[in-house]
Amino acid sequence: MLTAMHKQLLNDYQQDFPLSPTPYQDIASSLGVTEEDVLLAFNELADEHFISRIGSIIVPNHIGVSTLVAMAVPVEQLQSIADIVSRYPEVNHNYERENRFNLWFVMIAKDDEYLQSVIETIETESGFNAMQLPLLADYFINLGFEMDFDD
Amino acid sequence: MIDFIDRQLIELLQDGLATVSRPYALIGQQLNLSEDEVIVRLSRLKELGLIKRLGVIVNHRKLGYCANAMVVFDVPDTLVEQIAGHVSQFSFVNLCYLRPRRGEQWPYNLYCMIHGKNREKVLQQLDHLISSCGLSSVNHEVLFSRKCFKQRGAIYKADSEPGKV
Incomplete structure (x- = not known):
């Protein structure tokens, strides 16, 4: 409580x-x-897992490079492909979204060359194309939000 | 702009600040820095905007914010900054990003994230956003998140020292 x-x-x-x-x-x-x-x-x-940690949120692409990646995977293969993707330490969020592009993950690496090589490896291992959607501009990054405890 | 020690500091912070009386001193011990230097460096990283925020990172789902929608819009390039500025004003919008279009299969460039307690609430907020920002004629898709396969704080590995794995 x-x-x-x-x-x-x-x-x-x-x-x-x-x-x-x-x-x-x-x-x-x-x-x-x-x-x-x-x-x-x-x-x-x-x-109680109400907080994950007291820590910092870092602006993307200033320390290392990162990209959002989307894949369109047949539903029956989603779990197995997600498992493949999650095994890579360069992947830090990996989740399902309701769309034809249904697997979304965020990757981080020390430089672009290395990032591209890992993405190629993931494409080869999974057999699916990785659509790269790197950040071009962040207008607003604020993962903090005011909670409404009343309803 | 930032050095090796800053990177190590950021990496250590990914694990979270310890709940002890002098947490910055504890971080300093691991990097051979004084407590004061840790605080000065973190303050500078915040000032530079590299640390966007330092604080409590809440677990949305556990707090009942179970619906998370990524909304993608195909906004004309000439209007994107103006629209993004407008979209960012809404307190229920947690993120607002520009990303490249990927041809016909993915014609969207503006992304925003809405967290809410349930789907209906999120969709109501989205309707409000669309009408207030004049986006009703703009092509968009709503992608609710479903299963989370992996999630952790962004880990920025400092380059390993020689001999250290």
Whole structure:
């Protein structure tokens, strides 16, 4: 069960987590609780998988290169092809979407040459074309969002 | 602009900040950096915009935001910036990207992501978006996500040091 403090931690610290020597103490001070309370609450949120981590979201293509890739795979082969794709460490998200292009994954590598070689290998191993859709411009990257806890 | 130590720092952060009293000092210990230097470097990476945000990364599905739609539009190139600016204003839009068209099989260039508690809500929001941004005559497709086969934080490997695998 989420307490009021859990909800505050979920909502208010997605963007600007304190960059100070004692971030949890800073949060505790602003919430009027103890540092121990905050640490315990974050551990609970992580244990219950409400948060995946406290970490950073990096702008794509500034550190290494990345691309979104789409494949059109017959439904009965989807799981086996997805398994092939997921085995590559360069693939970090891999999911099904409702479309004729039904397998979508994001790849990251240190440079373009290496990225292209891995994509070719995946095409060969899977037997399907990989449609590359690299980012050309990001108008807005904000994976943080305000949650509506009421409904 | 960024050096090897910055890359290592970013890589370590992918595992998440520890829930200990001095988490930046802990990261510093692993890289032989002072706590202060870790904080200064992370602040700089944020200022440069390379770290888009630092904070709690929530699990949408667990929080009840089970419907995730990627909406793709075929927007005229001359209007794309203007439309993207407009689309990004909506709080339910989490991402807005430009990507290349791939011929007739995939004529779309503008992507936006909408997370919602259910499909109906997401489709309502999309209708609102389409009418408010004047996109009703623009060709689009809605791709709801179904099964997730693999998901993890983006991992940016710092180049390995010699002798280190």
